[in-house]
Amino acid sequence: MIPIVKPFLPELSLYNAQVGQIFDRNYLTNNGPVLRELEAKLAEYFGVPHLLLVANGTIAIQIALMALEIKGKVITTPFSFAATSSTLAAMGLTPEFADIDAQSLNIDPKTISEAQLAHSSAILPVHVYGNACDVDELASLAKQHDLKIIYDAAHTFGAKYKGKALLSYGDAATISLHATKIFHTVEGGAIAFKHKQDYEKAKQLINFGFDSNNMPNLVGINAKMSELHAAMGLCLFEYIDNITSHRAELFQRYQEKLDSLVYMQEYAETCRPNGAYAPIILANEAELEGVQEHLAGLAIQTRRYFYPSLSLMECYKGAGDTPIANDICSRVLCLPMYYELSFEQVDFICASVSKFLTYYRGRK
Ligand SMILES: Cc1ncc(COP(=O)(O)O)c(C=O)c1O
Structure with a gap:
């Protein structure tokens, strides 16, 4: 797992x-x-x-x-x-x-x-x-x-x-x-x-x-x-430098392997990704659900973070119309990210996402 x-x-x-x-x-x-x-x-x-x-x-x-x-x-x-x-x-x-x-x-x-x-x-x-x-x-x-x-x-x-x-x-x-x-x-x-x-x-x-x-x-x-x-x-x-550098490298590995397949957040100039999360943005919600289910079948946990857009919640009704946030929330998925994660595991996760997307997109 x-x-x-x-x-x-x-x-x-x-x-x-x-x-x-x-x-x-x-x-x-x-x-x-x-x-x-x-x-x-x-x-x-x-x-x-x-x-x-x-x-x-x-x-x-x-x-x-x-x-x-x-x-x-x-x-x-x-x-x-x-x-x-x-x-x-x-x-x-x-x-x-x-x-x-x-x-x-x-x-x-x-x-x-x-x-x-x-x-x-x-x-x-x-x-x-x-x-x-x-x-x-x-x-x-x-x-x-x-x-x-x-x-x-x-x-x-x-x-x-x-x-x-x-x-x-x-x-x-x-x-x-x-x-x-x-x-x-x-x-x-x-x-x-x-x-x-x-x-x-x-x-x-x-x-x-x-x-x-x-x-x-x-x-x-x-x-x-x-x-x-x-x-x-x-x-x-005592561990800060090790943790931050390894997580940044893990993020970079995700980017190298998935950037051409899915959309990834664009960082501000001079702001290096810190590896807090590994979010990918799929083409639509159905594709996201497919990826999530496929990875779950391989015992890879993912999280819809953030979902749903807070402006769609009943408790914030009328607080603002935010079509872009609503859309991205429906198709953003966070992949595993933590210090103990290895590059091999990231490669396995990326290969699994890629395999599923090739099959899923090829069906259309
Ligand atoms: C954007 C954001 N704000 C606030 C919080 C709340 O932090 P805490 O869980 O420490 O209360 C979180 C938690 O992850 C968060 O993601």
């Missing part, structure tokens, strides 16, 4: 050593020493000055929205995981969908309407599968219309644009450190803020709103990461 994803685990002895120290200190959560060490290491790794670790990537978006005091309507993309829009809706904000660019799969600034720009307070774009959004155009729109930008950068570990980590763009950018991601803390997330005052405020918000005098003078929640979670991140640090 080739699973769609496999969490990376460090040597157990490394994690045990961390846990041993945590037990000795008996300090389990609330801005502990392991968390602070991981925060400092990640801030340096990303090259961002104001980085805050939180309990998961979803609450990272929520805290960023709270810290920046976003109200009312927020322009976003329906080509994303449910968490992007559901966080908005759960906070009483209204998602306003713009469409995506069919090549980059990211929000297409040209499809954001004047009315959306005039009536929204922020843009929440997603760097889809680790590919840089049109950050310059989005920054220009935000400046003209006095909007904040919060990037859902959940997939961007190791991804850079113009030499800078994708987390360094926007008023805030959030990342997921979930077990299935390139780098993880089992459950976890982080927010990089542009301004120190927003970071300071968020630090209070993740701890029930308590200030340095222990007064709950902001409406906060509990979004803290525990020491045991942070310890996993510290252990993984």
Whole structure:
């Protein structure tokens, strides 16, 4: 069986050593020493000055929205995981969908309407599968219309644009450190803020709103990461270069073998694929279902990620007409991608896709 994803685990002895120290200190959560060490290491790794670790990537978006005091309507993309829009809706904000660019799969600034720009307070774009959004155009729109930008950068570990980590763009950018991601803390997330005052405020918000005098003078929640979670991140640090380079090479192998057969996302100039996912876009939904079934028969797991387009969900009815996102969602399929995957396995997966498509397309 080739699973769609496999969490990376460090040597157990490394994690045990961390846990041993945590037990000795008996300090389990609330801005502990392991968390602070991981925060400092990640801030340096990303090259961002104001980085805050939180309990998961979803609450990272929520805290960023709270810290920046976003109200009312927020322009976003329906080509994303449910968490992007559901966080908005759960906070009483209204998602306003713009469409995506069919090549980059990211929000297409040209499809954001004047009315959306005039009536929204922020843009929440997603760097889809680790590919840089049109950050310059989005920054220009935000400046003209006095909007904040919060990037859902959940997939961007190791991804850079113009030499800078994708987390360094926007008023805030959030990342997921979930077990299935390139780098993880089992459950976890982080927010990089542009301004120190927003970071300071968020630090209070993740701890029930308590200030340095222990007064709950902001409406906060509990979004803290525990020491045991942070310890996993510290252990993984030693493996980062191996993980990121192998995953990027696996992605390249997929590209070499499948590029001429299926459509693959076009990356922004200077943004190297980080191997977060291996998505392919089939000609239509029937072809996708055929590929998925064929691979399942060979014990190769795949995932329709993202499906369906969020703008087609009843709960977001009327939030925007997005034909391109709707179309791509119906025919995008993610193939297995994880550190332990071998080039031989990728070759087998690609040969299986190719064999099926040759047969399927030849029938017509
Ligand atoms: C685009 C996007 N945003 C947000 C999230 C939520 O992250 P988490 O699972 O850490 O809450 C995910 C999860 O994969 C995601 O893909």
